[in-house]
Amino acid sequence: MPSVQMVSIQADVDEVQKALKGTAKSMKSIKKQVLGAAGRGAAKTIKKAITSTTTKRTGELSKAYGYKVKKDGSSVSVWPKDKAVQANNHLVLAKAAVLSYGYNAGAGRKGPHVTARNFVQAGQTYVESGGYEAEFQKIVDKELKKYWG
DSSP states (O other): OOOOOOOOOOOOOHHHHHHHHHHHHTHHHHHHHHHHHHHHHHHHHHHHHHHHHOSSOOHHHHHHEEEEEOTTSSOEEEEEOOHHHHTTOTTHHHHHHHHHHOEEOOTTOOSOEEOOOOHHHHHHHHHHHTTTHHHHHHHHHHHHHHHHO
16 A cells, blocks of 8 residues: 655635634624615615606705614615704605605595605615615725725
């Protein structure tokens, strides 16, 4: 039986371990930036849909929509911000709901009938379509370049 010679290989992995540790630390930051990009795009789409679907002035409604990423980076919310806008008009949230989803007083009844403008659904469609993936890739590449660059 022929003798088998063992080969011993040692690699210096300290730099790789350091880069992996740094990457793991920045995952929360990457996650928050990615969610912020999605929220920013959805809010922008909603604002465009508001101006294209309504015929009257919509400045306060358009200014009301914004986004916020939770501190822990778990989710992003897109909604009409009520704090800044309510000082001027406390009905912005109601206006947004009625204009986006529509309102019907009832069959055969006199009263207001508002057709749905569906601008909130435009933001949801934007998020579901994945049109923001190019921006996501830029964010991730930029963060990873710091450690692996």
